[in-house]
Amino acid sequence: MIRGETAGDYRQLNPRDRAAFQRWMFVNTVVGAVAVMAFTVTSMGYSGRSGSRTVQNAQTLPSAMTSNAQSRLNGINPPRR
Numbered sequence: 001m002i003r004g005e006t007a008g009d010y011r012q013l014n015p016r017d018r019a020a021f022q023r024w025m026f027v028n029t030v031v032g033a034v035a036v037m038a039f040t041v042t043s044m045g046y047s048g049r050s051g052s053r054t055v056q057n058a059q060t061l062p063s064a065m066t067s068n069a070q071s072r073l074n075g076i077n078p079p080r081r
Contacts (some may be wrong), residue, residue: 013021
């Protein structure tokens with residue numbers, strides 16, 4: 001593709017096609033902005049909590065494991081009570 005070829009193609013569009021292209025670009029810009037905002041809000045919501053929960057889970061995991069959980073991890077299913 002030659003540099004400036006796309007701009008030249010845009011200049012050669014008739015007014016109806018140019019308006020349709022501008023609407024398409026506007027809709028894509030709005031959808032992209034909404035997606036970026038959603039990802040930003042989601043990441044900000046989880047940024048403060050995930051680190052502290054990970055540390056808490058790492059500290060309580062060994063003491064919270066029962067013999068049933070350990071045997072499941074080893075592939076042994078204990079008899080049901």
